[in-house]
Each structure stands twice: as structure tokens, then as C-alpha cells.
Amino acid sequence: MNTLEKKIYKKLAEVPKGQITTYGELAKAVGLKNGQRAVGRIMNKNPYPVIIPCHRVVMSTGKLGGFDYGPDVKTKMLTDEGVKIQGGKIVDFENKLYRF
DNA sequence: CGGCTGGCGTCGT
DNA sequence: TACGACGCCAGCC
Numbered sequence: 001m002n003t004l005e006k007k008i009y010k011k012l013a014e015v016p017k018g019q020i021t022t023y024g025e026l027a028k029a030v031g032l033k034n035g036q037r038a039v040g041r042i043m044n045k046n047p048y049p050v051i052i053p054c055h056r057v058v059m060s061t062g063k064l065g066g067f068d069y070g071p072d073v074k075t076k077m078l079t080d081e082g083v084k085i086q087g088g089k090i091v092d093f094e095n096k097l098y099r100f
Numbered sequence: 101c102g103g104c105t106g107g108c109g110t111c112g113t
Numbered sequence: 114t115a116c117g118a119c120g121c122c123a124g125c126c
Contacts, residue, residue, distance in 0.1 A: 004109070023122055027108085036122040038109040043121055045110075059122060066121025074121090 004030050005042050011100060015056050018082035019098035020090065022060045029100045036060075044068065056081075062093040 007030040015021050023036035032038065043054045044066075055077045059065040064085065067074035075085050084091040 027122090032108065034106080034123075035108045037107070037120060038122095039120095040122055041108090041110060041120045045120090054121075057121080061123080064121090068121070071121095 004032070004035075004038070005046075007031070008039060008042055009046075009052055012052060012054070012057065014100065015053065015098045018096070020056045020058050020078070020083055020093075020096050021098050021100075023057060023065070024060050025097075025100065026057060040066070056083075056098075058090055058093075062089050064088055064090070 008026060011026060011029045012021070023039045024034075027033075027035040027039045030039075039057075043052075043057065046052050046054060055067065055074045057065070064071055064074055064078075071088065075088070078090075079085055083096050090096060
């Protein structure tokens with residue numbers, strides 16, 4: 001797992017509670033121009049679903065995106081961390097967004 | 101607002 | 114080892 005995964009997890013760990021990031025930003029943060037999809041795949045098969053706050057990662061459109069445990073759970077977690085969500089979309093998305 | 105195409109890494113065959 | 118398909122997207126049409 002000594003590849004992008006490591007970097008991705010590292011970067012993702014930087015995101016504080018109450019804030020979120022996008023797959024695109026995360027991808028760039030690890031050195032990829034347009035590797036959002038690659039990141040998504042990594043997240044999907046991520047070996048550490050617990051130590052990795054993948055629920056803090058959303059789509060650039062403001063929507064939640066996918067989640068292995070289900071969008072409902074993801075929504076719950078984010079809401080619990082302070083990120084309000086309505087209609088499957090982030091409230092004040094741009095505002096809650098964390099810049100690396 | 102909905103649908104289609106693009107671009108990147110990992111996994112499976 | 115090599116090739117093709119897939120995925121928790123993004124952006125343009």
C-alpha cells in the first residue's frame with residue numbers, strides 16, 4: 001500500500017472535523033490532475049474504513065457522493081460532525097470546504 | 101436539470 | 114507480465 005493510498009489517507013487525515021473536501025482536491029493534493037475517479041476507487045477498496053474519514057469527502061457539485069455503508073450513514077456522520085445536509089446536498093458547501 | 105464523455109489508478113482475468 | 118474493465122467523480126454539452 002505504499003502508493004497514492006498512503007498519501008491520500010495522509011491528506012484526508014488533515015481534514016479536521018466539521019470540514020470536508022472533494023475527490024478532485026484530494027486527488028490534486030496527492031499529485032494527480034484528474035484522478036478523482038482513481039481516488040474514488042481507492043476509497044471504495046480502502047483497507048481502513050474506520051481510521052479513514054472517507055465520509056468527509058464529497059463531490060465538487062456539493063452532493064455527498066457514494067459511500068460503502070450507504071448515503072444515509074454518511075449523512076448522519078457528517079451532520080454529527082457539524083456539516084449540515086439537506087436533500088442529499090451539503091449546506092454551505094463552499095464554506096465548509098477544507099483547502100489543503 | 102439530466103445525460104454523456106473524459107481521465108487516472110487499482111483490481112481481475 | 115499484459116490487457117481490459119471498473120469505480121464513493123468532474124465537467125461540458
